[in-house]
Amino acid sequence: MKEIMAIVRMKRTGATKKALVETGVAGFTAVKVLGRGRLITDPTVIEDCRQKLLSMGVDDFSDTDETERQVTAFLDGSRFFPRRLFTVLAHDEDVPRIVEAITKANHTDHGIGDGTIFILPVTDAVRVRTGETGEAAIW
Amino acid sequence: MLLIRAIVRPEKKDEVLANLSGAGFNAATMVDVVGRGKQKGIKIGGMVYDEIPKVLILMVVPDEDKDKVIKIVLETGRTGANGTFGDGKIFVSPVEEVYTISRNTKGL
Known part of the structure; x- marks a missing residue:
């Protein structure tokens, strides 16, 4: 069983x-x-996707650091x-x-x-x- | 492989998970649960609360990492100097096989 x-x-x-x-x-x-799951330790793997998401996410109204932190967490597996x-x-x-x-x-x-x-x-x-x-x- | 089920306070969840991730145990699953313990819930006035919200953290780790994970959860999950009723429990069960779907392989 x-x-x-x-x-x-x-x-x-x-x-x-x-x-x-x-x-x-x-x-x-x-x-x-x-x-x-697994944490992505090599930042080059997610770099392309990260730049793409950052270019969409950054605007005049939101906090750049906060956006960057959230996008990184979204991609590297810590979320x-x-x-x-x-x-x-x-x-x-x-x-x-x-x-x-x-x-x-x-x-x-x-x-x-x-x-x-x-x-x-x-x-x-x-x-x-x-x-x-x-x-x-x-x- | 061992499955570690840790029941912790919801307010301690983020700290426990951050410490586990920092020690190299990033993979985890969590579920919001309700439960009571040996104290039969909390009695406030005449009202007994026996469905106390907790967070259940599930982790599967190799046998040799068991003690490390348990130590981290015990140290961070505790409230007060000597711990308090309601800080939670840790259960360990054996896991026979593990499969990772994305790489279609056996093992973690």
């Missing part, structure tokens, strides 16, 4: 739900969360962005299939920010309606 925790883009919630149904796993729990946390309970043998389906539904060409999947062991589960425990309680 395994718990699959997948953090995905908000926009991909629908695609993830569809992928789960197609894999035969209809049950899941989803929560709105805020998340961030939190909204994400959806899916929790799926699965039998051991179904885990690779589910991981593949979630990966396929969420992979984009941005190269960053697509989310992470964690697999945790679960010792027991109980279905409240019938009182079944263990593997029978999952689906």
